Amino acid sequence: MALATARGDIEEHDTSVLEDRYVRTAHELNAGRKIRVELHHDLNSVQGVWSQLASEAAQNSPGQSFGFTREWIKHQQIPANSQLYAVAYIGCRPAALLALHIRWRYGIRVLSFFPGAHVGCNGPVVGAALKQLSEPERQAFWRDVFGALKGADIAVLRSVPCESGDPLMCLGGIGTRIPVDTLYRAQFESWEECDKTQRGRSRRKHDRQQGDKLSALGEVQFEVLRNGDDVDDVINTMFEQRAVRFRAMGVRNPFQTKGIRDLYRDMLSFDSGVEVVLHVLRLEGRIVATRYNIVEGERMFCLISSMSEDPAIQAGSPGKQCLLRVMQSIFDDGYRLFDMGAGLTDEKRHWCNVQMPLYHHYVPLTPLGHLHGRAHQLLHALRARAKSARWLLDMRRKFAQKLQGAERPSGVR
Known part of the structure; x- marks a missing residue:
């Protein structure tokens, strides 16, 4: 059964797609185990399976969270006929x-995937059953899953992590991929292990000097806010600070999309249904x-x-001082x-001890x-080359700064 018959969303009268599960029995594995794929267009109908899979194996992205996905769909007002949930079973599991x-x-x-660049990576929600498959069986599994996605032309799965030795991290052997x-x-x-591993004597001295410079400007307070706290002022300030930063860099602001701030x-x-922790650094309130x-x-x-772009406090590196307290806190x-x-970034170089390669996966269906x-791969290669050209980045940044200055009202500095 096709997902659509014409340009646009699935026709409203095609209720069989929405009401009945499309079940496809596919490749038969060893010991008579079969791969079975169900297609759904109702997020709530897969909540139980989603929760079971999430409890079996640690996921790698908020995009693999049921609660996050539900909130994303609600605020982006994505209709059911533009949602697709493919649930794959091995036998009955x-x-x-x-x-x-x-x-x-x-x-x-x-x-x-739904959230795109708003999360660092994304991928399928997977359970422990995949670990029981050999590499050829796993490739057959994914071929049958994508083979069930009839009616679309291609699956473009961005920023999928792949860590050697972990079969749950990869979509190897499916379509093509590019780093x-x-x-x-x-x-x-523990914080002690983190501090000992990532900070030497010179780094601690540097952090202390920056902290002293920030403290010299006034009282410094660090807050940890959670679900239910009053956060309107913090959210508004955070988005305003990000907007200033994007304008200065000459980069499109992904947080300006309708519904994102809400x-x-x-x-x-x-x-x-989403657990959020918000870290806030204040200077004199x-x-x-x-x-x-x-x-x-x-x-x-x-x-x-985000951090303030006020030159008067940049010597105290508020962003780095906030991150230092975050690392201690978490x-x-x-x-x-x-x-x-x-x-x-410098912060990631200083603090991160784990690196995972990310790939875009392309699975053509027609x-x-x-x-x-x-074409998408070629475009990405051209963009990557442009990003690596320092002179082009500098030119774009200068143009953005001139444009920002031209938009500033007369007499304002």
Whole structure:
């Protein structure tokens, strides 16, 4: 059964897709175990399976969280006929779940993960059953899962982590993939271990000197806010600080999308189903740095960080001072992994002891999808080359700064 018959979302009268589960019995593994794939368009219908899989194996992204996905869909107002949940079973045991957004891109029906660049990485929700498969069986498993996704042209799965030796981390052997970035994490049993491993004498001295400079400007306070706390002022300040930073860099601001600010604010409510920890650094009561984190068990994922661009306090490095207190706080509170996202920065170089390669996976489902995947890969290669050209980055930054200055009202500095 196809997902759609014409451009746009699934026709409203095609209720069989929404009401009945599409079941496909696919490849038969050893010992008579069969791969069975169910397709759903209702998030609530897969909640039980999702919870079971999440309890069997640690996930690597908030995008693999049921609560986060539910909030994302609600705030982005994604209709049911643009959602697709593929649940794969080995025998009677659920083994994996793909939560996908159905989009049109340049006349092509594309399947992709929901949150995109708002999370450091993403991937299928997988359970322990996959560990029992051999590598050829695992490849057959994924081929049958994607073979069940009829009606789309291609699945474009961005920023999927792959760590050698862990079969739950990879989609190896499926379609084509290209390396795109690296994910950075700090993984320690305690703050003492983290401090001893990541900070030498010179680094501690440098942090102390910056802390003294910041303290000389006024009283410094560090806060940890959680679900249910009053966060409106913090959320607004955080987004304003990020917007200033993006303008200065000449980079598109992904947080300007409609509904995004409300999403991050509402996830801090008691009934969101998402555990949020918000770290805030204040100077004389003024918010100078923030970090917005999603919690999954002993893992914490930082989705947004911000700091004041006020030159008067830059000598005190409020962003780095906030992060220092964050590292002390999270490992003292029992968290064992802190995900700082993709892309190398000084902070990640100083604090992260785990690096994971990220790949874009392209799984064509039709010849048209194959052409789209090749074009997308070429475009990505050109963008990567442009990013590596320092002169082009400097030119873009200078242009953005001139544009920002031109927009500033007369007489304002």
